[in-house]
Amino acid sequence: MKKPLIIAGVEIEQGQSCQLELPVAKLYTNTEVAIPVHVIRAKRSGPTLFVSAAIHGDELNGIEIVRRLIKQPPQLIRGTLILVPMVNVYGVLNQSRYMPDRRDLNRCFPGSAQGSMAGRLANIFITEIVKHCDYGIDLHTGAIHRSNLPQIRADLGDEETLKMAESFGVPVLLDSTVRDGSLREAAVRRGAKVLLYEAGQALRFDELSIQMGLSGIQNVLSQLGLVRKKRARKKIEPFVANRSDWTRASASGFVHEFVQLGSQVEKGEVLAEINSPLGELIQQVVSNRAGIIIGKQNIPLVQEGDAMFHIAYFGEADDDVFEHIEIMHEQVMPVSTSMARPEP
Incomplete structure (x- = not known):
């Protein structure tokens, strides 16, 4: 039986792709604010995966990763992919990590329909997006004035989550417990398997972080069977930090x-x-x-x-990890190649 997918009152059939806006609230100026959502559904049934970015409004790498996924969408053979380039739209408008009420949105999940602005936005995201999903990838960067090497943080004690993390294709995996109030915690409580991708720094695009995030999402889609497997480049071995x-x-x-x-x-x-x-x-x-x-x-x-x-x-594996970090750098295409200037 075909599984209906309804987001913001819009039903998306299998085999359809669409863009929609998820209403959140109004600004003081009576301007409507909405979360942009892009949905891709294959004709065949299968698992649903969400990819979310900018829960912290100054973390921009994830927005660019999702933009590139939308521009060159994966050819799904089954299942559904839900892409959310900006969760904290308010923060992006203000180039700020936080919500206008100074709350960290990633400490406000699952939220409440009668709560603060941050709590209401969190509740909308859970009830409209996460409730449909079996898997998720949440994209982050380092905080202001801090950079992170591309890495995956997840509950690696869960076998299925570990397989997703290993397939992503970055050298560093951190076995990370969920934080109270985070999107990852709220999604896991609802049965979803979630990876957190950390890479780069706030308010900057970093090409290494973007390309590794993009290829990592495609690797996970392949591992979950949503897309056909492609011939892999030189494999980057993942190592779990103890x-x-x-x-x-x-x-x-x-x-x-x-x-x-x-x-x-x-x-x-x-x-x-x-x-x-x-x-x-x-x-x-x-x-x-x-x-x-x-x-x-x-x-x-x-x-x-x-x-x-x-x-x-990593104990005795430090040398191996460093070798695979170098492989990761070698696989990044020059910006001039991956983002060639378009014809006027």
Whole structure:
């Protein structure tokens, strides 16, 4: 039996694709605000997957990933793909992580129809989108002035979720428990298997992060059987980090870094120096263990206690992880090729 799919009062039949707007609320100016949604349905029944971006309004990489998916849509052989380029439309308008009520939308799920603005938006997204879905991929970036190496965070203790994470095609997997109030927690509670993709930094497009996210979604669609399997490029082996920690500033001052995102570091290695405005060395920042830099602060100013380098630990597999990070960089097409200037 064909499964009906109704979003915002619009019924989308199998074999159809459509774009619609999911009404949320009005601004002070009486301007309607709506979440844009793009739906692709195959003629054959199958699982439904949502891809969401910009739950934090300053996280823009995911918007571009979804735009490229819409521009060159996957050829589904079964099932349904629901693409949501902007969940927190308010935040995108204001180039802000948060909602206008200063709430973090990703701590407000599942929300309430009678709650705050953030709670109402969360409730709408759950009742109109997530309730239809068996799987989900939520796209994120680092916070303001922070960058993340492309990585997947998920409940890797769940066998089906682990298979999705491994198929995505990034070197770093973090076994991450769900956070209270997050979209991932609310979706998992409703039976969906969800991956969280972290890559890049806020308010910037990063081509490595975008291309890896795009290929990762296509890999998951293939693994779930929604699209035909394609000949894979050189395989990027995923590795599960057994632990990750932030190395923090032990003093305040100006930062001179010696490592980059994706660098392999050894125990006792100097990661950065903290200097006074007059150039005097105040403190060295040293790695406590061997590992891989999967996140870092970008602004060259720190206060004592600030998080500076996010290091993932893989034990004896560090060398292998670094090798596959290099493979990941090699697979990124130049911007001039992937985004050629159109004819006028």
